[in-house]
Amino acid sequence: MKNALSGLGARSRSPVKLSRAELVTTRLPEGEDCPLIVEPRVEGLDLVTWAREHRDWVEAELARVGGLMLRGFRMEGVDGFADFVRATCGEPLTYTERSSPREVVKDQVYTSTSHPSDQEIFPHTEQSYNLTFPQRIYFHCVTAPTVAGATPITSTRRILRELPRELVQRFVTRGYRYVRNFGDGLGLSWQEAFQTQDPAEVERYCRGSEIDFQWLGQGRLRTSQRRPCVARHPTTGELVWFNHATFFHVSTLPEDVTTQLRALYAEDALPNNTFYGDGAPIEPEVLERLRAAYRDGRVAVPWQAGDVLLLDNLLMAHGRQPFKGERKVVVAMADPRRWADVVFEGPLPD
Structure with a gap:
């Protein structure tokens, strides 16, 4: 027997409007x-x-x-x-x-x-x-x-609620800085990241996106951008923890990978890394607290x-x-x- 709703959304002689429930x-x-x-x-x-x-x-x-x-x-x-x-x-x-x-x-x-x-x-x-x-x-x-x-x-509202107020205010005041290095064979190339082969196009994008850039020779590029950490949701008005300060920090990688990378590169020369907005390092205990906040509320x-x-x-x-x-x-x-x-x-x- 054909289900009475099998044709919902198609033309019908007698369309029936059913509620969401x-x-x-x-x-x-x-x-x-x-x-x-x-x-x-x-x-x-x-x-x-x-x-x-x-x-x-x-x-x-x-x-x-x-x-x-x-x-x-x-x-x-x-x-x-x-x-x-x-x-x-x-x-x-x-x-x-x-x-x-x-x-x-x-x-x-x-x-x-x-x-x-x-x-x-x-x-x-x-x-x-x-x-x-x-x-x-x-x-x-x-x-x-x-x-x-x-x-x-993971709810970003929950993360914000669970983080110590002083810590959140520190990041509100200072923001965070995301530093990327391209051209050493790890991570994306700048050509893939910016979807162009033209260095001038990369520079135009960076200037328009508040990204500092430095060409280091032999096709290598370093970018640095300061970004906020807390946003106000445009519909609900709630504050949310919204940033990549934890995700892009080298210590968030598996421990063996972190150790190898730090043996090869200075902190500002890693493929990806984050700092406070003024360039100061983020303390290890702060990063551990941030990672715990993300992990504690996960639903899969x-x-x-x-x-x-x-x-x-x-x-x-x-x-x-x-x-x-x-x-x-x-x-x-x-x-x-x-x-x-x-x-x-x-x-x-x-």
Whole structure:
């Protein structure tokens, strides 16, 4: 017997408008407050059509919870995923000022970060080091791994609440500085990071993006940019911990990798490293406290093929578990925001 809702979204002689509650169920992972898992009540519910018709609800829940896991919907592969981005936000964004290797799949949908499968990717907020960054990031599981490989998320509101007030105020006042070195054979080349072969184009980008740059000879480039650490969410007005100060610090890498890199390079010559905004080193105990705040609040929902995870990039950091088996997760970004519009300069409220 054909399901009465199997043709939802297509033409019908007698269209029936059903409420959101009649079409989907929602639940939270046991013992957690995110992400909100949204599942259709009936087989064959088209994700793009449903999202377009319930966009206001999606936006409200995303601001409230920070992340939505959409599971069990019908969606037409990568094309449908790109259409879902458009239905909920607008055109997917181009990946600029790159810090990790990705390949375009289609329509500004990218492969997830290439990284050895036996290593984790530490939680981070996407492109918070850019002057313009995406407020939304989307993930779609094409092929689920055999073991682990989830995309853990961490609330940046929770991180901010759990960090000592004095520590947060220190970073509000001083910001942090991100230093990159290109051309030594480790990490991305400047050509890949800036998507150009022209040094003059790199210089134009840096000048327009408040990035100091220095050519060191033999194709080597050093960049340095001071960025804020705390933002005010444009919809909720809440303060959030939004930066790459922890993620890009050399000590956040596996211990053996950190030791090898520090044996080869000075602190300001490492492929990636961070400092306080004035260039002073960040104390080891501070970095340990920051890493603990990211890790303590992680929530990981195992991937199922066809899943779509939508995150508010200001409200949720994301990472990746190690995994076994084939894993294919594609990524899109949308809703550009400027640091100038969300930066919090303090002092912190009582």
